[in-house]
Amino acid sequence: MPYRLQFKWAICTGLRRFEICALTIGDLDRSTISCGDGLVQLDLMRKGGRLRSIYVPSDLIDETRWYILMDRPKPKLGADDSVFLSSSGLPMRRGRLTRKFRELADRLGIKCTLHHLRHTFALQVLERLQRHELAGEWLNAIKVVQVLMGHSSIETTEIYLDAMEITSDAVVGALGYLYGASL
Numbered sequence: 001m002p003y004r005l006q007f008k009w010a011i012c013t014g015l016r017r018f019e020i021c022a023l024t025i026g027d028l029d030r031s032t033i034s035c036g037d038g039l040v041q042l043d044l045m046r047k048g049g050r051l052r053s054i055y056v057p058s059d060l061i062d063e064t065r066w067y068i069l070m071d072r073p074k075p076k077l078g079a080d081d082s083v084f085l086s087s088s089g090l091p092m093r094r095g096r097l098t099r100k101f102r103e104l105a106d107r108l109g110i111k112c113t114l115h116h117l118r119h120t121f122a123l124q125v126l127e128r129l130q131r132h133e134l135a136g137e138w139l140n141a142i143k144v145v146q147v148l149m150g151h152s153s154i155e156t157t158e159i160y161l162d163a164m165e166i167t168s169d170a171v172v173g174a175l176g177y178l179y180g181a182s183l
Helices: 002-013 017-021 025-029 058-070 094-108 115-134 141-149 154-166 169-181
Strands: 033-036 039-046 050-057
Touching: 002 017, 002 050, 002 058, 002 094, 002 115, 017 039, 017 094, 025 039, 025 058, 039 058, 050 058, 050 141, 115 141, 115 154, 141 154
Parallel strands: none
Antiparallel strands: 033 039, 039 050
16 A cells, blocks of 8 residues: 555655655644645655655645555554554665565566656646646746756756657657558
């Protein structure tokens, strides 16, 4: 159970492995700031030891609280505040989470890593925000993604623009046409 929920945290928030494994019950208890439209703001220690806000679907917070109440293993001494525990009651380690994801990907025959969920989050958010921009809604999509990803530099976030261009409908359509024409 904890793996599936941890994978949801990765795909729905863009958090890194160590950030997911470091989630605490205290973090969830402080998540009382509602951003409206079903989002909750959490302030977490991110990469580089910086405190940054993330925005989590309230349903994911509720599902995580349900997991803590019903399915979470009994914590060992000192692990009381950790959200995700191994079956032995110790805090989940990122290596274990990575191995489980790798095992599932291999079983499905998919070549990907857990970090790809973070990339998927970024690309999906960017694509949807760019659609709003094209429809005339003013926002800075790349800046929003930078904040959501916790990047300190916009240049790091701009890497996702390259991937965005490759996965655009025009590129996918062109490659699909080439595939169909080669039959």
